[in-house]
Amino acid sequence: MRPIAIGVSDFRNIIANNCFYVDKTKFIEELVNDMTAVHLITRPRRFGKTLNLSMLKYFYDIEGNTENRKLFDGLYISNFLAMSEQGKYPVIFLSFKDVKADSSLEMMENIAILMKNLYDKFEYIREKLNQSNLMEFDEIWLKKDNANLRGALLNLCSYLKEYYNQDVILLIDEYDTPMVSAYEHGYYDEIKMFFTTLYGSALKENPALKKAVLTGIMRISKENIFSGLNNVKVNSILEDDFAEYFGITEKEVEKSLIEYGLEERLPEVQKWYNGYIFGGVRVYNPFSITNFLDRKKIMPYWVNTSSNTLINKVLKEASSSIFEELSKLFQRETINKTIDVYSNFNELKNTEQIWYLLTNAGYLTPVEEIDFGKYSIRIPNEEVHYFFERDFIRNFLGSVDNFDRTLSYLLEGDFDNFTYELENIMLNSVSCFDFNSNSKESHYHVFILGMLLGLRRRYYIHSNREGGRGRYDLVVEPMDKRKNGLVIEFKVAKEKEELEKASEEALAQIEEKRYYEGLRDRGIKRIILVGISFYQRDFKLQGKIIKGVVAI
Known part of the structure; x- marks a missing residue:
């Protein structure tokens, strides 16, 4: 069995150490045969974007080309004509992964450091630059205040073409990270023009450019980041091109499970990590698959790697x-x-x-x-689903622990303690549930439904379904038939004084429409009926416990 390099995105490191690797080198062949000058590829995080760009770097790079060629021995690309392009071009590989900041000033400082480090890799070309170009190079390299950061990529392409007498391959990873950070911290408009110029000058009519590949999560075309660029081919999750190269296909997963003696775990793996459809191709989450192969344990890997x-x-x-x-x-x-x-x-x-x-x-x-x-x-x-059940609920509704305690009271028929806990939750719920006089019944319905998500592994949650003699709001059905079932009906009162009456009407509707019949038919012997009415953040609850059709 090959060792598994978790979190390693350097192609040479993985291949040289014979680590687990799913061969995606056919991507190179398709890219070589595609005459498009600039490709923008958007995919979710940790879906192989960085590793694929690293692969392209070692394929195209004129520096170390003889040793790099050995990395592709035995892989798909080694048997095809596209291999003739290997090691022919100078390559600029730049990642904006860590370029995040709280302010535009800090952002520009981070970009200056990034460009200085990039230029540092090409310090050896200074000897062939004329005086003017050498001055511009050194302004970036030495982080001078007057450095032309907007033209840093365009100029470096020009310098490299002059040095090697070959056009340049430009690879930019996570191109959108700085802009996402700027949006999150409220200064996006301050830095938008900088990136418009940086990318526009390097990608549009750049005479030194052979091909460029940019990767990120978002496509930001409307923002004029790529204003005037008509040579960009965008490949998102909705397009067919390159679909199987970002993510792991069904056949690749099956082969990998066999290699690690885990083939009998395929149904679990399918349930937890499959389900993505990119351009009509079904793929698995590669980060979660590699972690599963390493730990041999089903658990959430991918959703725990970001602050979201x-x-x-x-x-x-x-x-x-x-x-x-x-x-x-x-x-x-x-x-x-x-x-x-x-x-x-x-x-x-x-x-x-x-x-x-x-x-x-x-x-x-x-x-x-x-x-x-x-x-x-x-x-x-x-x-x-796990992310939505835990992280999403925690962020938007409050403490998951509070919900667990609150719902346990409800499912036991302890209406007094449930009311006390729900009052606290309603008072402290976050702004996205800003209950007011305009709040609709569906608003409260979704709030309570969100609380119930954590029960999904022990209960079936049915919402807005036909049942009894009408259409109920919520039914909670236990998988263990010895547990209590639950029926909830919602009402919204026009005035606070009408809460009591509205909650009584909600409970009466459950009984009149016999919304509990489905639970009883499926063998649930003890059923809790709850009519609940809301007015802004106030509510009233009427509860009843039935056994069969006889009230206890």
Whole structure:
């Protein structure tokens, strides 16, 4: 068995040490045969973007080309004509992964350091630069105040072409990280023009450029970052090109499980890490797969590797209607949404932009295109469900521990303690559930449904389904038939004084419509009925416990 290098994205390191590697070198062949000058590839984090760019660096780089050629022995690309392109070009490989900052001033300082370190790798070309170019080079290299950072990539391409008499391969990893950081900290407009010039000058009509590949999570075309660039081919999760090279396919997973003696675990692996569909190709999360092969334990790996700051910021600022849609996704349903592939930071509160962000970030996946630009989408797998159950609920509703205690009271029929705990939660819930006189029944419905998500491994959660003689709001069905079942009906009162009456009407509706019949038919012997009414952050609850059709 090959050793597994967790968190290593350097192609040479992995190959030279004979570590576990899924051969993606066919990506090189397709890239060589594609005459497009600039490729922008967007995928969720930890889906192989950095490793693939590292692979391209060692393939194309004229420096160390003889030794680098050996890295591809026995891999797909070694048997094909595209190998003739190996080791022919100077390569600039730049990662913006760590370029994050609280302010625009700090951001520009970080960029100056990044460019200084990049130029440091090419210090040897200074001897062939003319006086003017040498001065510009040294201003970047020595971090002078007057350094032309906007032209740093364009100029370096020019210097390298002059030195090698060959066009340049430009590889930029996580191109969007600085802009996401700027948006999160409120200074995006201050640095947008810098990146427009930096990328625009290097990618548009650059006479020294052979080919450029940029990777990131978001496509920011509407923001004018690539203003005027008509030579960029964008490959997102919705396009077919390169689909199988970012992520691990079903056949690759099966082969990997056999290598590590884990083939019988395939059903678990499918449930937890499969489910992504990129350009019609079904792929597994590669980070989670490699961690599973290493630890041989099913658990959430990928969702625990990021703070999800942008996701949390956008959802906290979103309208409450998005949570009604999320409630359907939590119940493993698909929803149909228009996915606007051009990300605009100033429009992220717009619902369509939010669906694009969640999809491109890997928290949702397209299932199929049902109309031009409109897709059915869903949560891809159990690992991402875990994120929504725990991290999402913690961020938007409050303490998970409080919910566990509160729900245990409810499921035991302890209405007094449940009321006390829910009052505390309602008073302390976060701003995205800013209950007011305009709050609809569905608003409270989603709030309670979110609390119930943590029960999903022990209970079936049914929401807005046909049952009895009508359509109920919530039914909680225990997997263990010895446990209590639960039926909840919601009402919203127009005035605080009407809470008592509205809660009584809610309970009466459950009994009149016999919403509990499905639970009884499926063998649940003890059923808790709850009618609950809300007015802003106040509520009233009426509860009853039935056994069969006889009240206790």
